Amino acid sequence: MSVLIISIITLGALALLFAVILAIADIKLRVEVDPKIEEIDGILPQANCGGCGYPGCKNYATAIVNKGEDINKCAPGGQEITDLIAKIMGLEATATEKVVARVHCRGTEEAAKRKGVYEGVKTCRAVALVGSGDKLCDWGCLGYGDCEEECPFDAITMTDEGLPYVDEEKCTGCGICVDVCPKDILELHPIDENIMIFCRSQDPPKQSRAVCKNACIACNICVRKCPTGALEMGNNLVEVVEPEKFTEECYGGIDKCPTGAINFVHPEKIKRENKTVEIIIKKKE
Amino acid sequence: MNKKTFPKGIHPPDKKELSKDFKTEFFPAPSTIVIPLHQHIGAPAEPLVNKKDRVLKGQKIGEAKGFISAPIHASVSGTVKSIEPHLTPSGKKIMSVIITNDGEDEIHPDIKPLKDDISSYSPEEVRTAVRDAGIVGLGGAAFPTSVKLSPPKEFPVDTVILNGAECEPYLTTDYRLMLEKTDELIIGAEILKETVGASKIYIGIEDNKEDLISLYAEKLKGRADFEVAPLKTKYPQGGEKMLVKAILGREVPTGGLPFHVGVLVQNVGTTYAVYETLKTGMPLIERGLTITGEGIKTPKNLSVRIGTMFKDIVEFSGGYAGNPGKLIMGGPMMGISQYTDNVPVIKATSGILVLPDEEIPHKKEYPCISCNSCVDHCPMNLVPTRIVKLAQNKLFEESKKWGLLDCIECGTCSYVCPANIPLVHWIRYGKNELMKLRKKSEK
Ligand code: SF4
Ligand code: SF4
Ligand code: SF4
Numbered sequence: 001m002s003v004l005i006i007s008i009i010t011l012g013a014l015a016l017l018f019a020v021i022l023a024i025a026d027i028k029l030r031v032e033v034d035p036k037i038e039e040i041d042g043i044l045p046q047a048n049c050g051g052c053g054y055p056g057c058k059n060y061a062t063a064i065v066n067k068g069e070d071i072n073k074c075a076p077g078g079q080e081i082t083d084l085i086a087k088i089m090g091l092e093a094t095a096t097e098k099v100v101a102r103v104h105c106r107g108t109e110e111a112a113k114r115k116g117v118y119e120g121v122k123t124c125r126a127v128a129l130v131g132s133g134d135k136l137c138d139w140g141c142l143g144y145g146d147c148e149e150e151c152p153f154d155a156i157t158m159t160d161e162g163l164p165y166v167d168e169e170k171c172t173g174c175g176i177c178v179d180v181c182p183k184d185i186l187e188l189h190p191i192d193e194n195i196m197i198f199c200r201s202q203d204p205p206k207q208s209r210a211v212c213k214n215a216c217i218a219c220n221i222c223v224r225k226c227p228t229g230a231l232e233m234g235n236n237l238v239e240v241v242e243p244e245k246f247t248e249e250c251y252g253g254i255d256k257c258p259t260g261a262i263n264f265v266h267p268e269k270i271k272r273e274n275k276t277v278e279i280i281i282k283k284k285e
Numbered sequence: 286m287n288k289k290t291f292p293k294g295i296h297p298p299d300k301k302e303l304s305k306d307f308k309t310e311f312f313p314a315p316s317t318i319v320i321p322l323h324q325h326i327g328a329p330a331e332p333l334v335n336k337k338d339r340v341l342k343g344q345k346i347g348e349a350k351g352f353i354s355a356p357i358h359a360s361v362s363g364t365v366k367s368i369e370p371h372l373t374p375s376g377k378k379i380m381s382v383i384i385t386n387d388g389e390d391e392i393h394p395d396i397k398p399l400k401d402d403i404s405s406y407s408p409e410e411v412r413t414a415v416r417d418a419g420i421v422g423l424g425g426a427a428f429p430t431s432v433k434l435s436p437p438k439e440f441p442v443d444t445v446i447l448n449g450a451e452c453e454p455y456l457t458t459d460y461r462l463m464l465e466k467t468d469e470l471i472i473g474a475e476i477l478k479e480t481v482g483a484s485k486i487y488i489g490i491e492d493n494k495e496d497l498i499s500l501y502a503e504k505l506k507g508r509a510d511f512e513v514a515p516l517k518t519k520y521p522q523g524g525e526k527m528l529v530k531a532i533l534g535r536e537v538p539t540g541g542l543p544f545h546v547g548v549l550v551q552n553v554g555t556t557y558a559v560y561e562t563l564k565t566g567m568p569l570i571e572r573g574l575t576i577t578g579e580g581i582k583t584p585k586n587l588s589v590r591i592g593t594m595f596k597d598i599v600e601f602s603g604g605y606a607g608n609p610g611k612l613i614m615g616g617p618m619m620g621i622s623q624y625t626d627n628v629p630v631i632k633a634t635s636g637i638l639v640l641p642d643e644e645i646p647h648k649k650e651y652p653c654i655s656c657n658s659c660v661d662h663c664p665m666n667l668v669p670t671r672i673v674k675l676a677q678n679k680l681f682e683e684s685k686k687w688g689l690l691d692c693i694e695c696g697t698c699s700y701v702c703p704a705n706i707p708l709v710h711w712i713r714y715g716k717n718e719l720m721k722l723r724k725k726s727e728k
Contacts, residue, residue: 115624116624120710121707121714123714125718129710131375131377132377
């Protein structure tokens, strides 16, 4: 008999044997899995981003069924998935609001200078271990793009100016970049919120002015121009305490801000007579 | 002579000739002093003075918080100008007491020795005095010395090693101290020995300092409790674990400290500080340092008040020679680069090193060529390239299995790497990320 036929017969026999063993094992060693887990896992987006706090979608599905974890934690899935999970679990759907990551710094390469020539590992998290990083501003974005690298949805690109740009359509609000950034520059905000402080520096005004052209210098103008109480002066840094109160009466403050640290996230959405506010972080072409 | 050492390590040019023959000079305290309230490993001290207060030399101005911490003292007499965050050589802004020096050097009335006879201190009194004086490891680590002098009961210490290796290139302050304060150091070492209940003292000296080896051998002739241990000149010979291995052949376990194998290693500078405090009652307000490097006009060994600005010392040393390319606190291997000389001398400042721009290689980084150099030289017997590759790929737990946490960050691997990979920096990144992961999973 030719070698060919012998091989086919032996391999075929082996395959049959293993198939039988596997079939028996499948029946004997079956672990009962709640079908709901499979079902929920089936509808989760399978991005395995970890934004829900679990390593992978399957683990989140298991936690919902076995531990009663909240069902609205999948940011990429959004409202639609929450509703579907609610149906499977027989629960009332809770409303989820779309949140996106926003960049709280405008210290571009031009505006916020570096300390010197840096020759170590070029990732933000490694640079942050050397002193407080290589930017003269201790609070600002380091610009080495760890957030860009880690975003599982490709929503972040580093601009030519050296800052991250978040594509709000692609951003699912999973919060991974928020965790990754050693400087706490990124923060999740409801997508409809339009007013923001583009600076994190709590240094005294003299110092922050010396290291960055775009710093909030705590001059209080915007707070004074806003009678509704939307803004408050924190520790050398303005805070938006009640964004929904930032109404037309307060817009004057934006025009008067000497550094542009307070601005609309989407100035194009604000319609005002004869006034245009410059868009401040532009997407890379 | 029977010279001891540890396996592996490197031989960088030692450059000690630049400064080693200059006697320690006393640096007059400048008109403004900046004293950070956190100069040690452990919790920051809390300020005890207010703006406009008059302070006296030796007065405690910062209270230690917690067991691992150290108090801070005024190094001059004068008025508190302000208390505000100031940049320190660590690269971080730290709350500091800024004092305008009145030039009187008026000593605080409480400053006097606890005992008239230095040999009559009990171990407990030594620990208290050392703690109150804010003494920390002056070799660069700045770990509170009183903690080191209180090893847990279940680990009896039988040997003290006086660390005079000074293996960092360029630095010569320990060398000068050993030459100029020989008797004081011997007494200081005896006190340390009594405090921890040891029976033997080794003095570790590298063989590029032959004069010290014979000096101490001569002085200690016929003494059974002292032994001079000549060491091969090799970096990082002054690392605690390397010294214990070289002199006693004992292996400090992973994650352990020398006391786990019955040893106390103390730097000579620290030992002298202990002696001074017990003798005079003056807390740690002054330290020896070397200002050196090809980028400084006249290298010197100085005795400097804590809080003196680098720029004052540079000026005192004739200023920069040519175009300064790199300013480092400490030695070239483990020191910290500075971007400005507007930082104060802290307890951990063993040297100020200035390298001219031409000396800085600005090397380009290439991928690892698996040449094994880092493995051949790592004094901790690690495989740096593997640890780093795992960390780069975010496999931190795996990297730990290869010894991520055992690395002493001596910089040997980065020094020898022909591909110029910043290995130690990656390792520090790995350690930091691993800690973050641990904290997260604890939550
Ligand atoms: S001052 Fe503000 S805007 Fe400028 S770099 Fe610092 S954090 Fe960014
Ligand atoms: S936002 Fe944070 S992670 Fe992103 S580039 Fe800036 S410092 Fe790096
Ligand atoms: S791996 Fe760590 S201990 Fe080993 S040579 Fe590198 S820095 Fe030194």
